[in-house]
Amino acid sequence: MARLDPGDPPELEDPSYRDFRSWLDEVFFDRTCAYCMIDACQLQIDHYEPQGHAPDRVDDPTNLVLACEICNGPGGKWDYHPHYAKRRSRRSDESGIMVLDVRVDDPACLFTIAHDGTIGARAGLGQIRAMWNIEVLELDSRDRTRDREKLMETLDSAERLLEMQRDGRAEASRGELDLVLGRLVELLARARLFFDLLDIPMSEQLRTRVDGARDRLLADFRASS
Amino acid sequence: MLLMVDSVDSVRTPVKLTSPSRPAFRIRQWILDLQSVTSLEEFMRLHGEERHQLAMRRLAGEPLTERERRRLEALDAQLDRLLPRRPPRKDLDDTLASARRLISLYGTPRPR
Numbered sequence: 001m002a003r004l005d006p007g008d009p010p011e012l013e014d015p016s017y018r019d020f021r022s023w024l025d026e027v028f029f030d031r032t033c034a035y036c037m038i039d040a041c042q043l044q045i046d047h048y049e050p051q052g053h054a055p056d057r058v059d060d061p062t063n064l065v066l067a068c069e070i071c072n073g074p075g076g077k078w079d080y081h082p083h084y085a086k087r088r089s090r091r092s093d094e095s096g097i098m099v100l101d102v103r104v105d106d107p108a109c110l111f112t113i114a115h116d117g118t119i120g121a122r123a124g125l126g127q128i129r130a131m132w133n134i135e136v137l138e139l140d141s142r143d144r145t146r147d148r149e150k151l152m153e154t155l156d157s158a159e160r161l162l163e164m165q166r167d168g169r170a171e172a173s174r175g176e177l178d179l180v181l182g183r184l185v186e187l188l189a190r191a192r193l194f195f196d197l198l199d200i201p202m203s204e205q206l207r208t209r210v211d212g213a214r215d216r217l218l219a220d221f222r223a224s225s
Numbered sequence: 226m227l228l229m230v231d232s233v234d235s236v237r238t239p240v241k242l243t244s245p246s247r248p249a250f251r252i253r254q255w256i257l258d259l260q261s262v263t264s265l266e267e268f269m270r271l272h273g274e275e276r277h278q279l280a281m282r283r284l285a286g287e288p289l290t291e292r293e294r295r296r297l298e299a300l301d302a303q304l305d306r307l308l309p310r311r312p313p314r315k316d317l318d319d320t321l322a323s324a325r326r327l328i329s330l331y332g333t334p335r336p337r
Binding site: 069138140142 | 264266269277280281284285301304305307309310311314316317318323324327328330331332
């Protein structure tokens with residue numbers, strides 16, 4: 001079951017796909033790419049069924065996701081869809097395998113994330129599909145592995161600082177500890193979708209703090225948009 | 226003509242090239258071809274299939290020969306150069322550095 005529920009799209013009169021941008025921004029709050037699940041500053045609207053192949057779905061909001069420029073470019077999904085074979089000259093593009101669709105798929109059932117940011121295919125029915133997605137979307141590129149490693153380190157550091165705070169350690173620098181922990185919680189709140197989509201465990205205490213920070217960020221985001 | 230081939234294959238000694246059919250000549254040509262690719266699109270068109278096959282085998286845990294492993298490494302390195310760069314996250318780096326420092330200073334519980 002998918003972990004991202006976009007809800008019903010807004011009802012607009014004669015909309016262009018660009019009119020759904022604000023709705024998508026809210027669904028993918030945190031600027032999280034639908035394919036690599038990592039936050040990016042610049043997200044583009046991607047048509048899951050490519051515009052060139054499915055012209056009748058160009059303005060269909062259920063065909064839209066937000067993706068980073070890497071995933072939406074030639075190094076990623078680009079205009080691939082198995083029903084409209086041959087986006088490239090690769091024979092493998094005719095494999096018939098679908099690219100991850102966060103509205104339908106559960107990424108946690110497909111992928112595993114190691115502490116060093118390495119992504120792997122989870123053993124089971126979806127293993128081949130997961131491997132294929134990792135390769136086609138370049139999810140194992142160095143840049144992305146490093147990004148995931150930093151997110152995992154952020155989580156680990158926050159858990160450890162929280163533990164220190166709970167145990168009354170670091171008394172001499174309590175103020176600094178609170179400040180750094182606050183920053184980490186905010187960073188985790190911004191990347192919350194990554195942890196949710198991949199089902200990466202978080203302690204109850206940290207989750208409560210991250211959820212609070214996320215609610216505040218979301219309220220600010222809504223007020224500004 | 227003497228040529229030093231120092232990557233991709235294990236040929237490290239100068240070899241005399243007399244014919245394009247010599248392995249070292251082909252390896253050098255392959256490296257030059259790979260390095261001459263300047264766009265991601267071109268890379269995918271020319272080397273995408275080869276990298277896909279090798280990477281899928283690596284992901285499946287299949288053993289690769291030394292030659293295949295080095296070839297995949299060279300392809301990966303070239304791909305990394307061509308993929309768009311993400312802007313560095315200075316706030317994240319700074320915060321993580323502060324957290325690491327605090328953890329190293331106070332992370333171990335003090336003896337009671």
